Amino acid sequence: MTEAGALKLTTRGDREIVMTRVFDAPRALVFKAFTTPELVKQWLLGPPGWSMPVCEIDLRVGGRYRYVWRHTHGNEMGMGGVYREIVAPEKVVATEKFDESWYPGEAVGTILLIEQGGRTTLTQTVLYESREARDGVLKSPMESGVAAGYDRLATLLASMKAQ
Amino acid sequence: MSAHLDATFAALADPTRRAILARLAIGEASVLELAKPFAMSQPAISKHLKVLERAGLISRGQQAQRRPRRLDARPLADATRWLEQYRQFWEASFQRLDALLDQMKTLQKKSGHEGPQTTRAADPRAKGGKRRRSSTDENISSTRRKGDYP
Numbered sequence: 001m002t003e004a005g006a007l008k009l010t011t012r013g014d015r016e017i018v019m020t021r022v023f024d025a026p027r028a029l030v031f032k033a034f035t036t037p038e039l040v041k042q043w044l045l046g047p048p049g050w051s052m053p054v055c056e057i058d059l060r061v062g063g064r065y066r067y068v069w070r071h072t073h074g075n076e077m078g079m080g081g082v083y084r085e086i087v088a089p090e091k092v093v094a095t096e097k098f099d100e101s102w103y104p105g106e107a108v109g110t111i112l113l114i115e116q117g118g119r120t121t122l123t124q125t126v127l128y129e130s131r132e133a134r135d136g137v138l139k140s141p142m143e144s145g146v147a148a149g150y151d152r153l154a155t156l157l158a159s160m161k162a163q
Numbered sequence: 164m165s166a167h168l169d170a171t172f173a174a175l176a177d178p179t180r181r182a183i184l185a186r187l188a189i190g191e192a193s194v195l196e197l198a199k200p201f202a203m204s205q206p207a208i209s210k211h212l213k214v215l216e217r218a219g220l221i222s223r224g225q226q227a228q229r230r231p232r233r234l235d236a237r238p239l240a241d242a243t244r245w246l247e248q249y250r251q252f253w254e255a256s257f258q259r260l261d262a263l264l265d266q267m268k269t270l271q272k273k274s275g276h277e278g279p280q281t282t283r284a285a286d287p288r289a290k291g292g293k294r295r296r297s298s299t300d301e302n303i304s305s306t307r308r309k310g311d312y313p
Contacts, residue, residue, distance in 0.1 A: 007257060009250050011172050017249070021257050025264035029271070033263055043259035046252040124253075128169065 105129030
């Protein structure tokens with residue numbers, strides 16, 4: 001079983017990022033912390049220096065959410081999207097798009113919460129639109145389900161650095 | 164940049180291509196040399212090389228006959244940096260969420276919403292906690308301020 005606190009981050013296939021994290025709390029609370037603006041504003045802040053002046057959540061299928069972060073240096077970063085599926089307290093699927101997006105199109109984020117023995121495992125997936133995938137450029141049947149783990153990448157880079 | 168990252172991750176999603184990259188990390192190699200360790204035809208290897216080339220991960224040397232492939236590290240570095248920033252964002256956020264969830268659990272216990280687990284009354288986290296009875300979100304937010312976090 002995964003230790004609480006350890007973040008696992010991998011890529012899956014050619015369009016997804018998958019993240020897992022265990023929280024020492026029942027999933028009803030985790031779900032609440034993910035979907036209540038006053039709570040989200042308190043934790044979804046990234047590295048020190050960021051605050052979240054805007055956090056609007058209309059938690060229903062077809063409803064929108066809007067997040068804006070502001071750094072103490074003044075720069076802002078905004079994103080938002082539309083809820084596609086809500087199964088409280090287990091699952092939320094929503095589109096996501098940054099105001100100044102560094103990737104093409106819209107991504108789809110999924111939050112899945114599984115509770116076991118009072119602890120909650122979060123699996124957060126972001127599926128990106130990919131021109132390569134859409135155009136069927138990569139047709140290799142080997143792709144699906146193969147994880148190009150971050151660790152592998154790190155190992156590869158380490159071996160490169162060792163040169 | 165973004166389309167490049169897509170292509171980079173797609174290229175890295177395959178074990179054969181990762182093995183090719185690992186081989187090229189040692190030094191440049193011809194298609195024949197690259198095909199040797201794999202039970203694959205040369206056209207199959209060439210297909211993988213094309214994907215890697217398109218992702219900008221490898222390039223071809225100029226020697227007319229051999230045309231050795233070599234590794235280009237920049238897209239890999241971009242991909243790593245992106246993933247690293249992503250990880251840092253969520254790691255920092257989830258650490259705050261841990262603290263918040265602890266607080267929520269404490270409030271929930273105090274307000275008696277929970278059944279059997281309230282037997283853990285001597286929870287050290289409860290010490291010096293909020294005195295209020297209710298467990299509304301407003302209470303939690305009003306007791307925390309920015310700057311409470313590391």
